Amino acid sequence: MITKLMRVTIVVRDEEEALNFYTEKLGFVQRADETFGPGVRWLTVAPRDQKHLEIVLQKPNPLLHGEAGAKELEERIGKGTAWVFGTDDCRKTYETLKARGVKFLSPPQEQHYGVQAIFEDLYGNQFVLVEPRP
Numbered sequence: 001m002i003t004k005l006m007r008v009t010i011v012v013r014d015e016e017e018a019l020n021f022y023t024e025k026l027g028f029v030q031r032a033d034e035t036f037g038p039g040v041r042w043l044t045v046a047p048r049d050q051k052h053l054e055i056v057l058q059k060p061n062p063l064l065h066g067e068a069g070a071k072e073l074e075e076r077i078g079k080g081t082a083w084v085f086g087t088d089d090c091r092k093t094y095e096t097l098k099a100r101g102v103k104f105l106s107p108p109q110e111q112h113y114g115v116q117a118i119f120e121d122l123y124g125n126q127f128v129l130v131e132p133r134p
Contacts, residue, residue, distance in 0.1 A: 007044065009056040010125060015043050017056045021122050025100045040064050047085070065134050078124030090115040090131035
């Protein structure tokens, strides 16, 4: 039986560049950073208070994925599905992230379920920031 979601992967072009974006711009913390041979890195981040879910920042690697698999993954960069991040104050978080240089596709807007804004990472992956209604 499945009991929980543990990790999700974002395919990136450059792990160091992605790590800087997620930690410095979004304020996430690095959870793991291990190397397993030449060019094979296990790198995860998560929101500071998120204890049971990590985001794997994965660069396509022919040693790990094979030549064809790595090429296929490279073509998927920036084409992932939208994730939803929760916040207690969407407008304040929007202003903070925008001041850090995060690109927003839409500013905070009232929705029937709360307030939402949409931003993207440095590779074009889209994320929804939601302040749910009480």
